[in-house]
Structures are given as C-alpha cells and as structure tokens.
Amino acid sequence: MENFTYFNPTKIEFGVEKEQMIGLYLANHNVKKVLLCYGSERIKREGLFDVVSKNLSENGIALVEFGGISSNPVLSTVRDAIMVARTQQVDAVLSVGGGSVLDSAKAIAAGVQYQGDVWDLFVGKAPIQSSLPVFSILTLAATGSEMNTYAVVTNEETKEKLFIASPESFPKVSILNPELMQGVPRDYLVYSAADVISHVIEPYFTASVQPKLLSRLAESVINTVVETTEALLTDPTDVAARGEFAWAATLAQNGLVFTGAAGFSYPNHAIEHALSALFNVPHGAGLSVIIPAWMKWYHSRNTAQFERFAKNVFGVMAAEEGIAALETWFNKVGTPTRLSQLGIGESDLPAVLENAMGNIRIFGMEDIYSQEAVETILRNAL
Amino acid sequence: MENFTYFNPTKIEFGVEKEQMIGLYLANHNVKKVLLCYGSERIKREGLFDVVSKNLSENGIALVEFGGISSNPVLSTVRDAIMVARTQQVDAVLSVGGGSVLDSAKAIAAGVQYQGDVWDLFVGKAPIQSSLPVFSILTLAATGSEMNTYAVVTNEETKEKLFIASPESFPKVSILNPELMQGVPRDYLVYSAADVISHVIEPYFTASVQPKLLSRLAESVINTVVETTEALLTDPTDVAARGEFAWAATLAQNGLVFTGAAGFSYPNHAIEHALSALFNVPHGAGLSVIIPAWMKWYHSRNTAQFERFAKNVFGVMAAEEGIAALETWFNKVGTPTRLSQLGIGESDLPAVLENAMGNIRIFGMEDIYSQEAVETILRNAL
Numbered sequence: 146m147e148n149f150t151y152f153n154p155t156k157i158e159f160g161v162e163k164e165q166m167i168g169l170y171l172a173n174h175n176v177k178k179v180l181l182c183y184g185s186e187r188i189k190r191e192g193l194f195d196v197v198s199k200n201l202s203e204n205g206i207a208l209v210e211f212g213g214i215s216s217n218p219v220l221s222t223v224r225d226a227i228m229v230a231r232t233q234q235v236d237a238v239l240s241v242g243g244g245s246v247l248d249s250a251k252a253i254a255a256g257v258q259y260q261g262d263v264w265d266l267f268v269g270k271a272p273i274q275s276s277l278p279v280f281s282i283l284t285l286a287a288t289g290s291e292m293n294t295y296a297v298v299t300n301e302e303t304k305e306k307l308f309i310a311s312p313e314s315f316p317k318v319s320i321l322n323p324e325l326m327q328g329v330p331r332d333y334l335v336y337s338a339a340d341v342i343s344h345v346i347e348p349y350f351t352a353s354v355q356p357k358l359l360s361r362l363a364e365s366v367i368n369t370v371v372e373t374t375e376a377l378l379t380d381p382t383d384v385a386a387r388g389e390f391a392w393a394a395t396l397a398q399n400g401l402v403f404t405g406a407a408g409f410s411y412p413n414h415a416i417e418h419a420l421s422a423l424f425n426v427p428h429g430a431g432l433s434v435i436i437p438a439w440m441k442w443y444h445s446r447n448t449a450q451f452e453r454f455a456k457n458v459f460g461v462m463a464a465e466e467g468i469a470a471l472e473t474w475f476n477k478v479g480t481p482t483r484l485s486q487l488g489i490g491e492s493d494l495p496a497v498l499e500n501a502m503g504n505i506r507i508f509g510m511e512d513i514y515s516q517e518a519v520e521t522i523l524r525n526a527l
Numbered sequence: 528m529e530n531f532t533y534f535n536p537t538k539i540e541f542g543v544e545k546e547q548m549i550g551l552y553l554a555n556h557n558v559k560k561v562l563l564c565y566g567s568e569r570i571k572r573e574g575l576f577d578v579v580s581k582n583l584s585e586n587g588i589a590l591v592e593f594g595g596i597s598s599n600p601v602l603s604t605v606r607d608a609i610m611v612a613r614t615q616q617v618d619a620v621l622s623v624g625g626g627s628v629l630d631s632a633k634a635i636a637a638g639v640q641y642q643g644d645v646w647d648l649f650v651g652k653a654p655i656q657s658s659l660p661v662f663s664i665l666t667l668a669a670t671g672s673e674m675n676t677y678a679v680v681t682n683e684e685t686k687e688k689l690f691i692a693s694p695e696s697f698p699k700v701s702i703l704n705p706e707l708m709q710g711v712p713r714d715y716l717v718y719s720a721a722d723v724i725s726h727v728i729e730p731y732f733t734a735s736v737q738p739k740l741l742s743r744l745a746e747s748v749i750n751t752v753v754e755t756t757e758a759l760l761t762d763p764t765d766v767a768a769r770g771e772f773a774w775a776a777t778l779a780q781n782g783l784v785f786t787g788a789a790g791f792s793y794p795n796h797a798i799e800h801a802l803s804a805l806f807n808v809p810h811g812a813g814l815s816v817i818i819p820a821w822m823k824w825y826h827s828r829n830t831a832q833f834e835r836f837a838k839n840v841f842g843v844m845a846a847e848e849g850i851a852a853l854e855t856w857f858n859k860v861g862t863p864t865r866l867s868q869l870g871i872g873e874s875d876l877p878a879v880l881e882n883a884m885g886n887i888r889i890f891g892m893e894d895i896y897s898q899e900a901v902e903t904i905l906r907n908a909l
Contacts, residue, residue, distance in 0.1 A: 146705065146770030148542025153535070159787065160530025323528065358751040358771045358778075365743035372739065388528030389740045392787060396740075401783075405541065405774060 147354050147407035152312070153399055155292045159321045159392065161384075164282050167197055167239070168204030170318040174278055176237040178207040180230045182250045184214045184242045188284070193325065197241060197282065209233045211253075214242065217421050217428065218249040220300045223263055227256040230277070240281045240316075244288030247281050251296035251314045254279045264300060266309050273311035281319040285329050286391035287337035287429060289344060289398025291319035299422050304500060306418040307507065321395065323387035331378065335480040336429025337394065338374040342367055342471075343413055343432045344397040350443065350450055353408030360450070363402050364457045369393040371458070374478055413439050415508050416519060419500035426487045433480040434487060437472040438525035442518065444468060484526045494523055529736050529789035534694070535781055537674045541703045541774065543766075546664050549579055549621070550586030552700040556660055558619040560589040562612045564632045566596045566624045570666070575707065579623060579664065591615045593635075596624065599803050599810065600631040602682045605645055609638040612659070622663045622698075626670030629663050633678035633696045636661045646682060648691050655693035663701040667711050668773035669719035669811060671726060671780025673701035681804050686882060688800040689889065703777065705769035713760065717862040718811025719776065720756040724749055724853075725795055725814045726779040732825065732832055735790030742832070745784050746839045751775040753840070756860055795821050797890050798901060801882035808869045815862040816869060819854040820907035824900065826850060866908045876905055 158166065171179060179201065188194045201208050211226045230238070230253055238257075240250035254277040256263030265271045281291050290296065294314040299306040329337070345363040349355065370393050376386035396402070403409065413435045420431040444451040444464045455467025459474075475482050484490070489497070498520055505514045540548065553561060561583065570576045583590050593608045612620070612635060620639075622632035636659040638645030647653045663673050672678065676696040681688040711719070727745040731737065752775050758768035778784070785791065795817045802813040826833040826846045837849025841856075857864050866872070871879070880902055887896045 146541070146767055146774065148545065150538065150540055152538040156532065156534040157786075158532055159528070163530065356767070356771050356774075357754065358747060358775055361747035361750060362744065365740060365747055368743060369740040385528055385738070388787065389738050392528065392738075393740055404539075405770065 146356050146405035149404050151400060151404050153292060153315065155315045156318045157292060157321060157395065158318060159388070161322055161324050163320045163322050164193065164196055164325065165200055167280070167282060167320065168200040168202075168206055171201065171206050171237060171239070171280060172204045174237065174317055176206055176278065178209065178233065178235045179237045179239045179280075180209050180211055180226065180233070180235040180253065181239045181241060182214055182226065182246050182253065183212045184216070184246050186212065187328070188241055191328065193241065193282070193284070209235055214246045214249045216243075216245045217306075217425055218245045218298055220264055220298055220302075223249055223252045223256060223298055226253045227263060230257045235277070237278045237280060240279065241284065243283065243285030244290045247283070247290040247316070248288070248296035248298060250279050250281070251276070251290070252298050252309065255309065255311065255314060267298065267300070267307040273309060273313050276311070276313040279314065279316045281316045282325070283319060283321050283391070284325050285333060285337065286321070286326060286394040287340045289341075289395055291316060291321065292395050292399040295398070297418075304422045305503065306422040321391050323384050323391055326387050326391060327382060327384075331381075332479065333427070334377055335374060335478045336427045336433070338370050338429070338478065339433035339436070339475065339480050340429035341370050341394045341397045343436060345402050346436070346454070347411045347413055348403050348406050348409035349454070350447055351409045351412070352406040354406055355450065356405050359402055359404065359406055360453060366393045366397045366402065367458050371474065378478060410508060410510050412505075412510060412514055415504040415510065415514070416501045416522060418504050419497050420487065420489065423496060423500055424487060424489060430481050430487060433475045434482055434484055434526050435522070437468060437475070437482055438522050440468040440471070441525050442522050484523070491527060494520070497523060528738050528787035531786050533782060533786050535674060535697065537697045538700045539674060539703060539777065540700060541770070543704055543706050545702045545704050546575065546578060546707065547582055549662070549664060549702065550582040550584075550588055553583065553588050553619060553621070553662060554586045556619065556699055558588055558660065560591065560615065560617045561619045561621045561662075562591050562593055562608065562615070562617040562635065563621045563623060564596055564608065564628050564635065565594045566598070566628050568594065569710070570623055573710065575623065575664070575666070591617055596628045596631045598625075598627045599688075599807055600627045600680050602646055602680055602684075605631055605634045605638060605680055608635045609645060612639045617659070619660045619662060622661065623666065625665065625667030626672045629665070629672045629698070630670070630678035630680060632661050632663070633658070633672070634680050634691065637691065637693065637696060649680065649682070649689040655691060655695050658693070658695040661696065661698045663698045664707070665701060665703050665773070666707050667715060667719065668703070668708060668776040669722045671723075671777055673698060673703065674777050674781040677780070679800075686804045687885065688804040703773050705766050705773055708769055708773060709764060709766075713763075714861065715809070716759055717756060717860045718809045718815070720752050720811070720860065721815035721818070721857065721862050722811035723752050723776045723779045725818060727784050728818070728836070729793045729795055730785050730788050730791035731836070732829055733791045733794070734788040736788055737832065738787050741784055741786065741788055742835060748775045748779045748784065749840050753856065760860060792890060792892050794887075794892060794896055797886040797892065797896070798883045798904065800886050801879050802869065802871065805878060805882055806869060806871060812863050812869060815857045816864055816866055816908050817904070819850060819857070819864055820904050822850040822853070823907050824904050866905070873909060876902070879905060
C-alpha cells in the first residue's frame, strides 16, 4: 500500500423521486439563484425540467436556464455559460443530465470564480482556487463525475480534450435516481459500460503497486457492470439493474479503487481523447475500440494481473483469453471494437497519433508510450 | 437497490509517517487546544506521544492529556474526561489509540457540547446537536470508528453497552499508519479480524434487499481480512498486509457495504454486547463465539446467500460447509468459538440472555429474536 489521502465530501442522494428534494438540498446550502445546465430539450419533453423548476420555486430559489450542452462538451459553450452566470449573478450551478453536462457545470462553476479565461485552468496556467457550489441530477451513469473532482472539456479550436481536477469541484449533492436513466438509448448504455470498465481497468493493469483489496474492488465493479448491462439490454426497465449499474459507475471513479495503488496511468483515456476530440465519437465507443488494442500490446508487462482478470471476470485462464473475452463481450453488447466502426481509417492515423501524443505528453507518459508504441496500439485497432 | 443517502466527509490520511503531520491537520481546522485521549502508557514508551506532542507544539497547539481509557470503554471515564475538557476549555479532541479510545473521544466531544449527562445521548433522551471536532491517530484497526459516526460505550452501573451515531461525530481527519499497528498483540489482531468480518457479514446475511454489488464488496473485504490476517500471523512486520487489513477494516464500517441494502440488522452485535458488558470480554472474541452459533441457527432463512458465502469466501458448496469453514478458520487463527473459552458457562446464560434481550429490544429485533431464539443461539455457543 502506498501512502494516500482519501477525502470525498459529496453527498449522494440515491433513489426514486429524490429529484423532488432538489430545492431543499440547494436551500440547505443557502443557494438563492442557480444556473440550471442541461443538454437537449428531452428533459423538458419528459417532465423532469418542470419537476425541478417547480421544486426550486417552492424553495424560493430563482432559476436561470442554460441548455444545449453537447456530449463531448466544448469550451465555447462553457465560456458562454460563464458569461450568463456572471451577468445573472447566480450563486450555484445545477447540472441536469449526464457526465457532459456535469463536467461543463464544474468548468462553469470554477470559471465564474476565475478572472482570466477558463481554459487557463485546463492547461495549468492557473490553479482552481474557488468554485461556485455544484449540484447534480444525473440522467446517465458513466463518467463518475457525480462524485469526483474531474471535468473534461474539448477546446474545439485547438482540438485538445483536457481535464481539470480540484477539491473545489466536488459536487455538494448528487442525485442518482435510476428511473431517470431508463430513457438512455441502448448504444449509450453500452458505451457507458465501456467507460466504467475503463475507469477501473486502467489503474488495475498499470499500477506498479496494486493491493489485492483494490483488485477485488475493481473486479466487483467490472462484474457488476457486465451483469447489469446484459440485464438492461434484455429489460431496460429493470430498475434494480439500472441502480446497480449507476452505483458501480460512481464507485469506479470516486477514488476508492485507487486508494493505496501507485504508479498507475490512463493510456487508454489519453489515446481515446484524440478520437473524440478529432472525430467527435462518443467517449465510451472510442474506449471500447482502444482498450482491446492496448491490452494486446501491454499485457506481457503485467501477465499475472491479466491472468487474474481473465479468471475473475470471464472465468478463463490465459491473459490472451481474457482480452479476447472482453473484446467478444464488447462486440456482443454492441459497442465498437474497431476504428473502422467509428469511420476512422488508416489515412486518419497520423492526425490521431499527433493528437494522442499531445495527451501522452500532458500525462507525462512518454517513457512507455513512444510514438511507435501508440502507433502499434492504433494499428491493432484498425 | 433501496433509496439511500451516502455522505462521509472524514479525510483519511493513510501511510507511514503521516502522524508527523497531525499538528498541521489540527491547525487547518483552527484548533488551539486539544484533549489528547489515549489508553495505556504504551504510546509514551514507544515514542508516539512525543512525536505527537512535539508536532502539536510546533503548530502552536496546546495539549491536555487524558490517558487510561480501557478497552470496552466505560461511561465513568467519559464523564471524567468531559469535566477535564470543560475545565481546560479545549476546542478539539484527538484520539491516539484504537477503537475504544476513539469511541470515547467521540462521546467526550459530543458530551462537552451537551448540557445534560452524556448518557442521555446514548439512551435517546437527547439528540447530538453539536460536537467538538474529533481527530484520530489509529493504532489498532478493527472497529472502523475512524471513518464513521459510531461510538460504543458501556455504562458500568447499568451494565448496558450502547452506541451513539450522529453526522456531527465523523472524525475530521483520521491517520492510519500501518507501522503504528505493528505492536498489536497476536490475540488482538485475530479478535479484530472477527470484528471486521462481523461488520460486513451482519448486513450481508440479514438484508432483505442485498444488491449483488454489495455482496461483492463485502466478500472483497472478508477475503482481504482472511488473507492478511494469515500473512500477519506469519510475519507481524508485513507492512503491506498490515495496511490492507487496516483499510479493509475501515471500508467494512464506513457505510459503503450497506449502500442500497435494506432490512438488515446486527443480531451478533446485540448478543455480543451482553458478553462484553457483563464479562468484559474483548468485543471481537465475543463475536467469533457468537457468529458461528448464530449462523447455525439463522442460515436456513437465507440459504442462497450462505451458499454464496461458502463458495466465494471458502471455496466450498453448501451453506453448512461455509459455516464450518469460518468456525475452523476462527479456531485456526486463534480467536475463540465457544463461550467456555471466555470463561462463561451454562449457569451464566440467564444473565447473558437478559442483557442481550435488552439490546434486542433497543435494536427493535424482537420479532425474529425472541428469548427462545437467543437462548438457542447462546446454547449453540456453549
């Protein structure tokens, strides 16, 4: 076990109808006027917006709308929202949506409190010293953003997809009502499964110090995701499975499965971010392509852990069999495993490689992930 | 999944030499004068007291000593400490020790802020409305008190062993340095193992709603405790095993393994508290006696989960085989499995039964745990 600090003050309100308490949760934090961020108009058509706005009103909280946040959220939208938040003098940000809306909300909340341009916070020009309080009603479980400090945004001018992380950015309260996630389309469900699996297997396979307890927790998450994804593909109204999937997604990225691990990295994220920055592919779909390709290149560096994964997740013996089983499972549930399925061909590789190497350098992983190595991984995915 | 709220704001500082930062952690919370609670003089002989007092002094924090807290901590000591804390006008309480010292510290911190007698808070005469901030340097891992709201104290006049639990009682910062736990005697290590296992198997077996994710997390904790206890019996200086044992103990009782479960109860704790209240036996030793006796009585009510336990913890098939395997394991590592090993005989049963039934009523479990049922369980343990 390596030394670590674990601190996660986000309050999770999990369960049916919890969104009907949102006004109270904000009032408990003395919020008077909130920027309500969302994506498509779906939350209006399906009635969630009305539930939230009525409840805020009943608690004396004024509401400023900011809709239209896209998946793979972009910097220009974050900048626009910061302008609105400043003009309207909101004192909190509420995300109603999935990880893209919530990541934008975190960036907005930190950006409002920073005098310069918000992108400075992503490129390390300035630290996040304060943030408006962030609240979340989650409608898609994948990123774990509801219980961590991370926010990923793409600068569409520079084609950089980067992240911020500050203790200031923990959501104060996150509401996870599995019933609100029942409308998630089949394709986004399986992309989300790939994303959650990636969050635990990146540290699981790459850590130089990996306590067995953490491997067990990681496998608990993966096995739950595999099982509940299959259950939800059979019956999207299975609220119990939807709930377990959502909670597994939260635990995958709330810091718990890394506690006491050391020397781990996120090469699959570094490479995938190039795909979604350049081609706007869904993050999870990009990951399910990169992961098997990366595993084939990487596994001999940590054979014992790949054998452990093979046995404890898919009930097979050899490292290669475990990798094949995961790739087969991705194919079975319907998330892509080839760049061609994303419309990316061999001629695109130089641009992907250049962008990915930018991320590799930001993450400080050039020692292992040379240009040749990343090219090999990308070619594995063709 | 049942609805739940998960909120745990304790900051864990895990690792070697972290106790050398204690002054800074207290200073970050504006502490000026702290009541330092401890048990035996061992922390002075072994140098920990000097490290802490020097570090507090360097950070300008005054120190008031309160030693002599026993295992199975008693109310009279808590009352004495509250008097000292008030007289000396401390603004925080620091526990240096195991769960008994920390539970006392929580009771002291809450009691100082309450105008009446602290026992009112245990019997439900008054709620805990505020508490001095509590900090902890843990020297024995077992109770999980370092990351939860619970504090268990025995009223030696009434022979009641009861608990408090309030969000006010979360420690602000808990330091877990596995090297500070290397001096834990062999018998207390195995009692602690039984305690940690009990914390997860009580909800694991008794919940009416038990998501599989939670069963997996519980098994991760149990398997880690089994494995690391054996490693530590072979080599008490195995810091990696000591660390994993400690972190498993924390996760067992920080609320995580109950999230989304429903209808669970703590019958083994309710019965065991009678043993430690009446005979001052170590809590974990009492539990390792009660658990197999309870399992033999209870298992047919939840056969599938007992079969799951048998398979995933001990690699055997039948519910009864799993129970036998746990009892054998308790015997192997050297924690008792019979009341006679605690010096408790058949003639003591009426007194134990009466005290246990008092706890059963407080926990509201009379519907399942009739006097006849509890007597059967106790006779299984003779």
